[in-house]
Amino acid sequence: MSKPLILVSNDDGITSKGIRILVSAMKKLGEVVVVAPDSPQSGMGHAITIGETLRLSSEDIFEDVQAYKSSGTPADCVKLAKHHVLKGRTPDLVVSGINHGSxxxxxxxxxGTMSAAIEGALEGLPSIGFSLCDYSSNADFSHVEEWVEKIALQVLKNGIAKGIALNVNFPPKRNEDIKGIKICRQAEAKWQEEFDERLDPNGRNYFWMAGNFVNFDKGEDNDEWAIANNYISIVPCQYDLTAHHAISQINKDWDWDNL
Amino acid sequence: MSKPLILVSNDDGITSKGIRILVSAMKKLGEVVVVAPDSPQSGMGHAITIGETLRLSSEDIFEDVQAYKSSGTPADCVKLAKHHVLKGRTPDLVVSGINHGSxxxxxxxxxGTMSAAIEGALEGLPSIGFSLCDYSSNADFSHVEEWVEKIALQVLKNGIAKGIALNVNFPPKRNEDIKGIKICRQAEAKWQEEFDERLDPNGRNYFWMAGNFVNFDKGEDNDEWAIANNYISIVPCQYDLTAHHAISQINKDWDWDNL
Structure with a gap:
């Protein structure tokens, strides 16, 4: 078997610590090509660049790895890789991350990390987003590299069902080893925003978005539970957003004769 | 019953034609508050503004309607409305649009239109995104206002199941009346991107993202079929991305002893 072709992207930008570790792990498994944003893109969701131009240039920062930085979003980077950089070659795997934060x-x-992975899935490619649940500025990634490699190897061996990308989150480094992997559902939780209103030097008001994460989920089969209990969580995520169960319900409930 | 409180946002910006029609329709149903981006935000996906500040200011452009423009994304606007502008009042309905384009x-x-609606659903509020499948610069919205009002009324009457926002798309204006509404699933289709590479006046290359929409879906129960056949499509969309069916499959396939 020839060496697998692995496309790497992220949302923290091409110079971030997480992508260095991801590239290091992927080099053990195949030929690596990097296309990643030239600056941090956290919170970008599945944004794409339309109505504006994109820049792309090669960047010699990973040893023996073809790498490019782009002015675009993570989703743009995967599109640019697939339809321009790789010149018709098809990656065997798309990986994104390792995100600095949950x-x-x-x-x-x-x-943005997962938007790159979902963009890979849209292209029919096995795709994984990796994130480390540690927001501290000196977050320790040392306990995750071997797991990143193992999970990528499972996906190279077994593939991923059509229409699905994996959302992998690692617990922060603790004094005990990671307990293992849990295949999970997405926990039912939300961000409870608060807006911190301030005045600029000209007396005009502006806001910082802040807030707390609130977990409503009491289950033990979800990603929040896994991370809290020192397991790696893997949620298979689909891009078909249809709530299929709701279709018949709406057809039953909506009465056009008595509106 | 007191007048329902209706929050309006969009992604084309507060001065767009689509939001004017949406506000006009919603004023017939309740008290309207608008919080919308100060400039177009198409393609923003579910982006939010973190690490940067947000501006918010009142804008007197809709008669008898409290309105605010923000420097943020559509998702930011709904968060700002819920946690700042509405000062503890809870909307009975969140509507976004009418987007100029499918x-x-x-x-x-x-x-971005749907990210505002999904953000509403995350807050537990009945939420709808409206879009007109017509990209022409002089797109005619005249055939949709009565339908927007009717659909919003159904939602005010019947609610929407928890965790779901409605994605409503209208066919372009044709020489025949709209045939009715189909509650649909999301069609299986993709954008086939092409990157148009050019040189700037300094000789550096840049790219425009372009491409074609490719529909693989042969079914008649999806949103693309509905629009092509002059029906309004409504897809109930969920924010739980878990591919629940894949969880047991991965547990079965992944063999850690023979990696």
Whole structure:
């Protein structure tokens, strides 16, 4: 078997610590090509660049790895890789991350890391987003590299069902080893925003978005539970958003004769 | 019953034609508050503004309607409305649009219009995104206002199941009346991107993202079929992305002893 072709992207930008570890792990498994944003894109969700131009240039920062930085979003980077950089070659795997911060539960919707993985899935490619649930500025990634490699190897061996990308979150480094992997559902939780209103030097008001993560979910089969209990969580995420169960319900409930 | 409180947002910006029609329709049903981006935000997906500040200011452009423009994304606008502008009042309905352009099928992932609606659903509020499948610069919205009002009324009467927002798309204006409404699933389709590479006046290359929409779906129960056949499509969209069926499959397939 020839070496697998692995496309790497992220949302923290091409110079971030997480992508260095991801590239290091993927080099053990195959030929790596990187296309990643030239600056941090956290919170970009599944944004794409339309109505504006995109830049793309090669960047010699990973040893023996073809790498490009782009002015675009994570989703743009995967599109640029697939339809321009790779010149007709098809990746065997798309990986994104390792994000510096959690993408569990509802954060998946806001996640640039996962938008790159979902963009890969849209292209029919096995795709994984990796995130470390540690927001501290000196977050320790040392306990995750071997797991990143193992999970990628499972996906290279077994593939992923059509229409699905994996959302992998790692617990922060603790004094005990990671207990293992749990295949999970997305926890039912939300961000409870608060807006911190301030005045600029000209007396005009502006806001910082802040807030707390609130977990409503009491189950033990979800990603929040897994991380809290020192397991790696893997949520298979689909891009078909249809709530199929709701279709017949709406057809039954909506009465056009008595509106 | 007191007048329902209706929050209006969009992604084309507060001065767009679509939001004017949406406000006009909603004023017939309740008290309207608008919080919308100060400039177009198409393709923003579920982006939110973190690490940067937000502006918010009142804007007197809709008669008898409290309105605010924000520097943020559509998702930011709904968060600002819920947690700041409305000062503890809870909307009975969140509506977004009317987007100038289609948000059927996979476009829902890239849609700022739908991110505002999904943000409403995350807050537990009945929420709808409206889009007109017509990209022409002089798109005619005249055939949709009565339908927008009717659909909003159904939702005010019947609510929407928890965790779901409605993605409503209208066919372009044709020489025949709209045939009715179909509650649909999201069509299986994708954007086939092409990147148009050019040189700037300094000789550096840049790209425009372009491409074609490719519909693989042969079914007659999806949103693309509905629009092509002059029906309004309504897809109930959920923010739980878990592919529940894949969880047991992965547990079965992944063999850690023979990696």
């Amino acid at each position: 993408n569990t539960s509802i954060s998946v919707l806001y996640s | 948000n059927t099928s996979i476009s829902v992932l890239y849609s």
